[in-house]
Amino acid sequence: MHECHQWLSCKEIGKIDRKNYTRLEKKSIKRLSLLSWNNYPVVLSKVLNKDKGWNDRITSNYRRLQPHPFLLQVIGMCRKKRLIVTEYHQFLDTHKASRVFKQLKLPENEESLIRLQLCIDYAGIIEFLQMNGLYQCDANILHKLLTQLFFHR
Secondary structure, eight states, X not given: OXXXXXXXXXHHHHTSOOTTOEEEEEOSSXXXXXXXXXXXXXEEEEEOOXXXXXXXXXXXXXXXXXXXXXXXXXXXXXXXXXXXXXXXXXXXXXXXXXXXXXXHTOOHHHHHHHHHHXXXXXXXXXXXXXXXXXXXXXXXXXXXXXXXXXXOO
């Protein structure tokens, strides 16, 4: 996103056209759909867990950690309906990096530099998570945490 805007309210999120959406992913925790808002591609995340405490933790983490370069930018949030609208990134997450590199057919030296930057960013993400009490160095659920919080790069 290139402009500053107040987070969308529940009412504004409800007005986003959902006729032409693309289902990106559905897991046990959330359902992700690609939509358009003001001609920007955005992701609408519907938290499927109906536990109020769990939903409150997710939304408070987003509020507490925004803005940060390792987090997707939140565009709107509706706690009542368990909806979060974030910016969209074409390649989704770094777990698909090898496939993306094959599609892009980059020169080997350019791909190597990007992979190195991803490693550096990964170390920065770990540090960020530890500094915010979201990850302990001996935890074995980093992938799950990263996908729940929509980290990207």
